[in-house]
Amino acid sequence: FFGDDEMFGSRDRRSLSLGSGVIISSDGYVVTNNHVVGENVREITIALPDKREIKGKVIGADPDTDIALLKIGVTGLPVVPWADSSQLKVGEWVLAIGSPFQLSQTVTAGIVSATGRANMGFAAYEDFIQTDAAINPGNSGGALINSRGELVGINTGIYSESGGYQGIGFAVPSNLAKRVVADLMQYGGVRRGSIGYLRIEKLTPELAEELGVANTNGALVSQMMRTSEAYDAGVRPGDIVVSFNGTPVDDPSQLQRLIADSKIGSTATIKILRNGRTMEVRLPIVSSASPRVRR
Structure with a gap:
């Protein structure tokens, strides 16, 4: 139990996390998943396709979208171009690239099964691409690529009852990842709208x-805080929000995304139902490092 006579106590509790990443700039910026980086990380090693292993640092992370931005001190790197994920069509062919089970640079093929998936329980802000391209442990943070070789998503997780691939994988859309990365580069965190x-x-x-x-x-x-902008504008517990800036609200997850994506400093108009009557409320969008709307 004690081991060496001079040593006693618990074992070393350091953990090892393995995943994939995507080089998005020739000067060494790399995107991956926040859950790959984990919390309180002391050391990150990034293995490049040419077998070099480089020490990296975390520039910023966003748990709400499960995106993290890393940096390595290398230049002249090949870069995958961003695609416009809003143009993705269901049925379109995609490739998932990563290192499942430490098998580096593995490529699997599939189609886009659906877009706009939410309420999956992976992250607070969810707007996933669903794909049947094989995604397994170690693929997290890797690239989802379209037939033109452009980055359409960051592979994030799977739905599985066995723990392995069952044909249902999810990726953060490139447009969302790109927006998060821009904020992480500029502010070290993500600025979102809040009420x-x-x-x-x-x-x-x-x-x-x-x-x-x-x-x-x-x-x-x-529930709400009396100090919130929503309360000041006249929103009360028991109200049902049915539209936000003219967009019908289907569920809480959609409302959360609409608020978070709103321009900070702007004024939003929401339509609510209260005691059978429809009312319009105008309220300011303020800055929040992370959305305070909870589900």
């Missing part, structure tokens, strides 16, 4: 019937 702290819930059929509304579309405000 102050409030807790929102999904409308179930039972809640909808109790509140006297016709369907389950919208987001129910269940």
Whole structure:
């Protein structure tokens, strides 16, 4: 139990995390998943395709989207160009590139199964590309590439009952990853829109019937701070948010994304249902390092 006579106590608790990454600039910026980097990381080693292993540092991380930005002191690196992920079509061919089970530079092929997937439980801010390209442990943080060789997503996770590949994988869209990376480069964190702290819930059929509304579309405000911008503007617990700046709100996850993506300093107009009546409320969008809207 004690080992050497001069040593006693617990074993070394350092952990090793393995994953993949994508070089996005010739001067050494690398994108990966936040869960690959982990918390309180002391040392990062990045293995390049030419077998070089370079010490890297964390520039910033965003747990809400599971994106992290790393930097290595190397120049002249090959770069994968960003694609416009909003142009992705269901059925389009894609390639997943990474190092599953430490098998470096593995490429698997599949199609885009769906876009805009949310409520998966991977991250606070979810707007995933779903693909059936094989994604396994070690693929996290790797590239999802379209047929033109452009980066359309950062592979993040899988849905599996066995722990292995079952044909359902998820990637952070390139447009979202690119926006997060820009903030991490400039601020070291992500600046998002906020309307102050409030807790929102999904409308179930039972809640909808109790509140006297016709369907389950919208987001129910269940709790909020009196100091929040939403409260100052007139929003109250029990209100159902049904649209945000003219966009119909289907569920709390969508409302969270709409608020987070709003321009800081702008004014938003939301439509709410209260006691069977429809009301419009204008409220300011303030800056938040991470969204305070919770589900």
